[in-house]
Amino acid sequence: MGHANDSARPLFRHIPMASPYHSPDIENAVISVLQSGRLIQGQKVTDFENALAKYLGCKHVIAVSSGTTALHLAFLALGVKPGDEVITTPFSFVSSANAILYCGATPVFVDIDPKTFNINPSLVEQSITPRTVGIEPVHLYGQPAEMDAIEAIAKKHGLFIVEDAAQAIGAEYKSRKIGTIGDITCFSTYTTKNLHTMEGGLLATSDDEIAERLRRLRNIGQERKYNHTLIGYNYRMTEVAAAIGIEQVELIDSFSDLRRANAAYVTRELRPLEREGITLPYVAPHSKHVFHQYTVMIDANKTGLTRDALASTLKTFGVETGMHYPSPIYAQPCFEGRFDSFRQSCPVTEEACNSVLSLPIHPGLIEKDLEHIVEAFITSLNKSV
Ligand SMILES: Cc1ncc(COP(=O)(O)O)c(C=O)c1O
Incomplete structure (x- = not known):
């Protein structure tokens, strides 16, 4: 930390916006991964996914390379394609919309609630068109969006919900953990996030079929080695990243x-x-x-x-x-x-x-x-x- 000075004004004390967690346990875990020789998507990733699924209370967690790639895969797994529209908030990090655009679809921006800064559910319905396929609320700053209202609209119009929970691991909406509400919930584990893996992302879902598609999509579409049943991506998480993350789940x-x-x-x-x-x-x-x-x-x-x-x-x-x-x-x-x-x-x-x-x-x-x-x-x- 900088130099605190209690007697003089103005004070100077360096206070960063984030302080990525590390500990001797994390350092040891990273070294043992490096020594193991298995560096990409091995047991550590599986253990991290299982620990998070247990913590969140959902059936599946799929670890990927970033929050952005998590969102991209979420829309792909739900079949978003050119011509589709997804309703979202304009008051977010650009990836919330880019992930829709990566699929050739169009983000339709709905204004926010002035108190929570989250998408204003009362403005959503007027933006629905025959091309609308889903709603992507963002739990901005770590505060859940109004999920009851969003779920009701999605149900009425047959739309999916992908939650951008990049900033909201551990958050709850009416005692429901974020990660258990929408069809897919995406988290970021970027360096500054509440749980970090340097870079990284997570998808949470309780749908077996979606989970299976997500697992293939993140690993270049492979069902088994060199058998590519989908045109997938290399969005895998490293073992080092997972080792860093595992140590934080309980925290x-x-x-x-x-x-x-x-x-x-x-x-x-x-x-x-x-x-x-x-x-x-x-x-x-x-x-x-x-x-x-x-x-x-x-x-x-x-x-x-x-x-x-x-x-x-x-x-x-x-x-x-x-x-x-x-x-x-x-x-x-x-x-x-x-x-x-x-x-x-x-x-x-x-x-x-x-x-x-x-x-x-x-x-x-x-x-x-x-x-x-x-x-x-x-x-x-x-x-x-
Ligand atoms: C709301 C929101 N969505 C998406 C992302 C993208 O996550 P990542 O930086 O891990 O790609 C972020 C990260 O900053 C974010 O804050």
């Missing part, structure tokens, strides 16, 4: 508890700023939020400071921040204006992109870090509370 809940406790502390300390143009994270009463991100909104008119200026000032105090996300997916330059019509239909997303700021909340933080984050935030806004 998921305690990490989530720490994240929630850190979030509760910051919320308590910043609560007085709500009158001054800072919106603190909302937690739906039925949600078990795992706080992958702790994201506030800055009303620049009230604070007199833009989100970007606040982020820059916090950086001078050593506090890293994130913007999740500074641009709606439909406005990304790679789409060259193809989705511009959504600029009008997604005003809540537009506003969120201009005002969200994520603060560090990871389990590696100690009390002094949290105190510093709060103090730096208040000082940056030049408020005394």
Whole structure:
């Protein structure tokens, strides 16, 4: 950590946005994998998948190379093809939409709920067309989307549900674990995620046929060696990645508890700023939020400071921040204006992109870090509370 200085203001203390977990057990596990000579998709991957299936309470977990490849395989396994439409949120990481596009299908963006930042279910039905095949909610920041409403719409219109739970391992919706609700749930185990394997992804499903297709698709379509029954991909997970992941499965809940406790502390300390143009994270009463991100909104008119200026000032105090996300997916330059019509239909997303700021909340933080984050935030806004 940087140099803490309790007596002088302003303080500097380097606080990163994430602190990927490691331990002597992980180091030993990695070394023994390397020594074993079996480096790709062996027993460690199987053990990791089984441990996660038990933890999530689903029948199958299929480990892959990233959250992005997990989403791609989910849509492929469900038969998504050119001409199809999948309804999703524009307020997410670009992979949520790219995975649909990889299949030649079209993402249809529906605006978000201003409190949870998740897809607004009351706007979904009006976007359904004869080409719609599925809904992809994203459990943004680790807070579940409104799954009851989404399930009801999917059932009524015969649509599949693929959940993008890249940020939400361990989260629950009305006491149902994320990973047990939709047809397929995809997680990311990228370095910064609540459970990490450096790079990696997971698919959870309780459908035997889908699971079998996913297993083949991730391994170049092989049913058995050199017998390729599907045109698949090399999206396998390495044994090293799985060895790193296995050590964290039993820690998921305690990490989530720490994240929630850190979030509760910051919320308590910043609560007085709500009158001054800072919106603190909302937690739906039925949600078990795992706080992958702790994201506030800055009303620049009230604070007199833009989100970007606040982020820059916090950086001078050593506090890293994130913007999740500074641009709606439909406005990304790679789409060259193809989705511009959504600029009008997604005003809540537009506003969120201009005002969200994520603060560090990871389990590696100690009390002094949290105190510093709060103090730096208040000082940056030049408020005394
Ligand atoms: C919501 C969301 N979807 C998909 C992904 C893609 O996961 P990965 O980076 O593992 O490919 C991420 C990762 O950042 C994400 O946050």
